[in-house]
Amino acid sequence: MKQTINLSVNGKDWPLEVEPHMALSECLREDLALTGVRISCNQGHCGACTVLLDGEPVNSCLTLAVDAVGKQITTIEGLARDGKLDPLQQAFIDHHGLQCGYCTPGMILSAKALLEENPHPTEPEIRESLAGNLCRCGSYQKIIQSIQAAGGETGGGA
Amino acid sequence: MNRVPARRPALSKRRRKGKHATPPVTARRTKAPAGSDELKVVGQRVPLFDACEKVTGAFKYASDIRLPGMLVGKILRSPHPYARILAMDVTKAQALPGVAAVLTPDDVPEGEWGERSFNYRGRVLNDKPRFAGDEIAAVAAVNEHVAEAALALIEIKWEVLPHVFGVMDAIKPDAPQVAPYGNVRSTVVEAGDLQKGFKKADLVVEHEAAMGNQSHAPLGRNACVVSWEGDQMTLWTGTQTPFPLRDELARILKLPQNRVRVIGMPTGSSNGLWWACNFQFIAAYLARKAGRPVKIELTQEEAMATVKRRETPTVWGKLGVKRDGTFVAMHVKHYFDNGAHGFKAYPFESVSDLWGRHRPAIRFEFYGVNTNTPNAGCMRGVGDLTISFCTEPLIDKAAAALGMDPLEIRLKNHIIAGDPIHSQKNIYKRFNVPFPGERLTSGAMDQCIKRGAAAFGWKDKWRGFGKPTAVNGNKVRAVGMACACHICGGRHLGSPSVIVKVNHDGSVNLLTGVGRMGQGVETTQAQIAAEELGVPLESITGTHADSGVCPWSPSTVGSVNAHQTGMVTRAAARDAKKQILALAGREMKVPPRELDIKDGWIYAKARPKKRIAFAEMTRKVHPEWLTPPYIIGRAAGNLPVGRIAKMFMAHFVEIELDVETGVSKLLKVVAVHDSGRIINPAVCENQVAGGVMIGGGFVLSENLVWDPKTGRVLNPNFADYKILNALDAPLLDISFAEVIDPVGPFGVKGIGEGATCPTPSAIGQAIYNAIGVRLNAPFTPERVLEAIKEQRTGGRAA
Amino acid sequence: MSIRDKFDLALYDPQPAAADCPQGPITAAGGYACFDSLPPFEYVNAESVAEAVTLLRTHGAEAALIAGGQDLLRRLRNRVHAASPRLLVNIKTVAPKLDAIVETGDGVQIGALATLRQVESSSLVRERYSLLAQAVHAAGPLQYRNRATLGGDLCQQVRCWYYQASGNAYPCRRKGGSECPALEGDNRQHAIFGSRDCVAVCASDTAPALVALGASVRIAGPGGERTVAVEDFFTARGNVLAQDEMVTGVHLPFPESGSLGVFEKFTQASLFDPAVASIAVVLRRDHGVCGSARIAFGAVSPAPWRSLRAEGKLAGERLGAASAGRAAEAAVSEAWPLECNGYKVDIVRVLMRRAVLALARANSSDA
């Protein structure tokens, strides 16, 4: 049975009719066209579908849309403000922290949560915060460098 | 499917500086290699063209496509490793409300389709499925839940057939025959007289190696969306091979090629997985039968267990060496598991030639073998990765016996420019095209080895074969190194075509038929075009992989694009440039041959101050045409056939191995690559990093496992199939031995595939140095520990 | 080349065939998850424990509790079970919220709905039970720990690639069938201790830590609350919960003075991979001599495996290399590895020895 819910996504409220079995990932992709929420494994292993719930990273494939009511949801589409990229996004571009791009939104959101809590993380802290985000292109070194750059940390091979 | 227009903040900042939208590219230049002083764009570390869309989430993959009225397609798979369908009853499924079509083997051609690089051969739906997971029927329904219910209503009467899982069993004459054309296909690369060669040897060593089952384990889903309008089909899918897919679809659907439009979408990390795949063919037939657009999206499990995996190798080798380390004979037998539908005899076998400096007699035999296991075929580094996993330890054994170190023996035997090439001759023959290059175009294996050793500090860390670098309690540090080479495309794949369109405002559209999988081809091809045309990189936008719009290109496989497509892109840009200079000459009253274009200015070479902006020239109304010129530069598969280069690489690794638990951690990798001139160092560094992770993961942790009874894959997920993550990634030091290849565009060769090849062998050598036992891959903690225990009990010598 | 032979046998042995294969109608998609959208269900936000329990009672097997959903939703997506529940009872909404972490007279009480992140971040837990904080941290990357709950972690399903196979491909004993495909199949990830009825392993890293700490589970049912030691919570094919019961919290007794604890998760590569085996030890040390010890292993049997033999060997012993070795041998003396998982025995031995050595070195009074 469909339920009427209100989701707060990227700072804006959206009234939605959803089935209870709709995952947050599907709801964001299909009802709100936020396809930056990527789905790969759909089982909580890969982190491509990472979104922030009240600032904390979760796998949206293992979160029900109805459970996200009352929480602030941030997707990759919500990071840029007024046409200006988030410093993390810019750092990923400038430091080449991506290849095929599939893991990129999840990577950036995990990094975003990290930097909010810990603006100058060490390299091991960065690595651990990315452990739930797989990159099959193997771009980890440049991803880590991108986050270091955005975190204001200089240099450092990964 | 139009993508959101690129907004590239990093570049648009620069755009503001120039008056005519013609500022130079200002990205930081890497240290310029000799002879590159003239180059403006090639060699620059510019961000990927699509980086902005990727970091904002605006980028679109095939799974993001939705069409009005689109149905969900789902595939029914065989639960048996080998069986025949005696009867299939789909009436109940068909009758289910919401089901638009049920597709059975009766609805598809009797004949098989074939993937151009031998990765798949089979019917679109198989009435005699060859592995557990093989496709046997499909439904199109209004949603997934209806499709699921419908599949469950399909009733099948089976005759279960005896199956065969192991390569060594499948080659036996009385083995179950997996395919109608027999289980084994083979080819040989040879030169010289092997027997005589071995007679000359002072020392003969042998080695046998086996590796596990590697899954492409793609991160990122793929989908295929098909829409028919009359007898015209449009198909969206993530693919590295849009044109070969189009050609085969047209052939099997009996349609003219211009009625089949394949729009190749970017893939998530493909690594050789997404080419022409059977689900795309199913989608085409299913949509036609349903009369509505159909989307088949594969799940992670389907992608990992049914589409393709790397051919599992078993390799034996024998090497004859003179006392001074000169190779005189090399004999290798390489068996590989083609799985159920692969039908390859020819992997990429460049390593056969790698050690030919002193013209040893060589014989490399390749046997592709069908089994009732998941499809197997190309995966990044195909052939050369698995061959070198035997030849590298073989060389080490010889070096150890002769008291040489691993660098010395390799430096003595690797080929250099001008040396003979024998590999790949057979595949040219198979495609009925003459073999173009008998001699190596360029090669800097020596630089790769020497520079790698210096950067790694090899001298300080190397203690001898079978000797660890340092022991600290239960932790052992050890180093290893290995070399490999690989192709940079091949003429047998076909010649790419490229179109360069110059618009009235001076902006440029680059059209190619290449596949996009994050390797950066959009960016690097544009860099080549911009360099040749003399315009800023920002003025170029690419359209790729759309068979209705772009010119034909071969498969994006075998590291073909930078080298081979690059030559054509350069030629097309040159063609456009010639046309523009002709117009400019008339305008500027200077003979065209005295003009050149640089940084967006057309200028007289003798008097650079005499100039006109490129974009001004293209805007000018032509006095006779009464319109600004519309320039189309092209190079359509009409380049003279020349040689194809090979890339070379040496990897140095350091591991830490816990002798109590058998766990090896990859700490550091130094990789030096000869890929000719580097178009974009950032792109290439990422490619090498990825290669190291794929190669390293293959031997450290990845292994697809199937149930010994049912053949069903047990671990088609990222929890049980372990790929290396951010915590496992080693420190990387990547650099390039930039020789300028005489054939490639601006001296460019290739990089993507080869980057995977040396890592497994280098880690293998390090493991050997740590524990004194040469192991087969994967080097799981379990296997390492068992070897340590056996060695301690004296069970086995190195 | 015994390893290679083993590899070959395990993976490549040709099977005589036909008779072994299931006949007749097949499950959709040959058992692979070609469907992984969530199957339809109704969803009720329970407002009290009583309501949740009543719903379970009324709907019987058709209902299931959902907490963080990290285990349940994955199984539903993969069609792991023959039938999926028609009703999910959400207990995250129970009031008062069951996520408090509070000190009681005799210990610390953690609500079942506390997320793993809350548990590891709690100063109470970190100060008094640091091995629990470590175990909870090791359960998975941040994305899980932000959603997964302590109760769900204890009640999650086992690790076994046959049991967990998509499309209910193997209706094994744990699912009410008569066969265990792992016994004859590829059992590298399976149990080395306990009964051979079901050889799946306990996937929870937290459970062995709780056993070592002597924790108990609070269970609510129609008749009220009861308390069961975590050690007794697991059964050969599941846990002691009746169909209409739920876990409301976990109670940790105060550590005895002078007690020390250690937790280690051993994986194939890095921390968040599934455990090959894990160990939790809590013991009292008095002038270098071990008083009583509690030792539990994870991922080696369907329940956390308490090694009474190793505990017995350590009691009264001076902590050091010699006692570590004896405890290690005692720990593995009850193991019966299957064809492919002998490695786990080696790892249990190493974990035990290293744990004792670590405790011999440790200097804080901290469990």
Ligand SMILES: Cc1cc2nc3c(=O)[nH]c(=O)nc-3n(C[C@H](O)[C@H](O)[C@H](O)COP(=O)(O)OP(=O)(O)OC[C@H]3O[C@@H](n4cnc5c(N)ncnc54)[C@H](O)[C@@H]3O)c2cc1C
């Ligand atoms: C990919 C992956 C890897 C994982 N790896 C690990 C690991 O290495 N170590 C580890 O410890 N865990 C691991 N987990 C498991 C994860 O930590 C647990 O699944 C999680 O803790 C379960 O908590 P939950 O609240 O999400 O449970 P849910 O999924 O909500 O519930 C799990 C089960 O418990 C029942 N249940 C939940 N709460 C209660 C309750 N209060 N009373 C009674 N029954 C209840 C549910 O009905 C359901 O059957 C992994 C999970 C995933 C997806």
